[in-house]
Amino acid sequence: MNHVNLSSLARGYDYRPMSDAARRRAQEAVVERTQPIRVALDIGGGRGSHAAVWADANVFAIVLDPSTAMLAHVPEAVHRVCGTAQAIPFAAATVDLVYFHLSIHYGNWRLSLDEACRVMARRGQGLIYTLGERHHRQSFLNHWFPSVGRVDAGRFPNPADIVSHLGRLGCDVEFSEIDEIVRTTPARFRCSVRAGYVSTLQFVSNDELEQGLAAFDREYVEGDSVEYVLALDRIAWSAPDTMSGSVGS
Numbered sequence: 416m417n418h419v420n421l422s423s424l425a426r427g428y429d430y431r432p433m434s435d436a437a438r439r440r441a442q443e444a445v446v447e448r449t450q451p452i453r454v455a456l457d458i459g460g461g462r463g464s465h466a467a468v469w470a471d472a473n474v475f476a477i478v479l480d481p482s483t484a485m486l487a488h489v490p491e492a493v494h495r496v497c498g499t500a501q502a503i504p505f506a507a508a509t510v511d512l513v514y515f516h517l518s519i520h521y522g523n524w525r526l527s528l529d530e531a532c533r534v535m536a537r538r539g540q541g542l543i544y545t546l547g548e549r550h551h552r553q554s555f556l557n558h559w560f561p562s563v564g565r566v567d568a569g570r571f572p573n574p575a576d577i578v579s580h581l582g583r584l585g586c587d588v589e590f591s592e593i594d595e596i597v598r599t600t601p602a603r604f605r606c607s608v609r610a611g612y613v614s615t616l617q618f619v620s621n622d623e624l625e626q627g628l629a630a631f632d633r634e635y636v637e638g639d640s641v642e643y644v645l646a647l648d649r650i651a652w653s654a655p656d657t658m659s660g661s662v663g664s
């Protein structure tokens with residue numbers, strides 16, 4: 416798989432505002448926890464929208480991202496660190512929450528999880544939102560751009576493999592499925608696609624893009640409402656006391 420242009424994706428995020436559902440997911444990550452969340456790390460957190468929610472809740476919020484173009488947009492209340500998920504530049508056992516929101520598929524995901532567990536504090540919490548086969552089968556983008564499902568299937572790790580890997584590390588793991596209803600307008604959808612609001616669109620050819628948008632225009636006219644389901648997989652885990660700081664040592 417070719418490299419994603421994160422600078423281009425950062426610009427595309429102008430057309431990907433944080434949804435109310437995503438905001439609730441960020442809030443739920445730090446509130447009503449059995450263990451208090453003092454330090455939260457959004458790994459591959461891009462422009463910092465989720466971490467900003469944590470900062471508003473008086474959590475020490477950090478975004479880790481390899482793109483300076485992404486980090487340039489991070490709000491001042493959020494601490495920003497330039498780096499990768501596979502080599503988190505933090506000491507062991509220093510973070511109460513590690514969080515991947517549609518970012519676990521960037522790079523070696525097993526190493527990313529090893530590193531995430533290494534920096535988790537004793538009885539720390541981990542949370543992943545990702546996309547699996549359930550999404551790939553019904554993807555709204557794939558309906559218009561048929562290569563999207565194949566590309567996503569090659570990029571995103573199987574959620575069952577993520578669960579198995581965390582289990583082998585000794586974590587207590589919970590898996591659940593979440594459906595988010597996305598509503599937009601035809602004009603907004605067209606602009607979002609042309610701006611490359613998700614990274615997979617970088618692997619769609621210009622011909623396929625134009626053909627898909629033409630088909631979309633034949634079905635939707637101005638004044639219509641565009642509605643589809645974003646089928647998310649949620650993986651939550653907690654680290655046992657004995658694992659803290661041991662991974663990757």
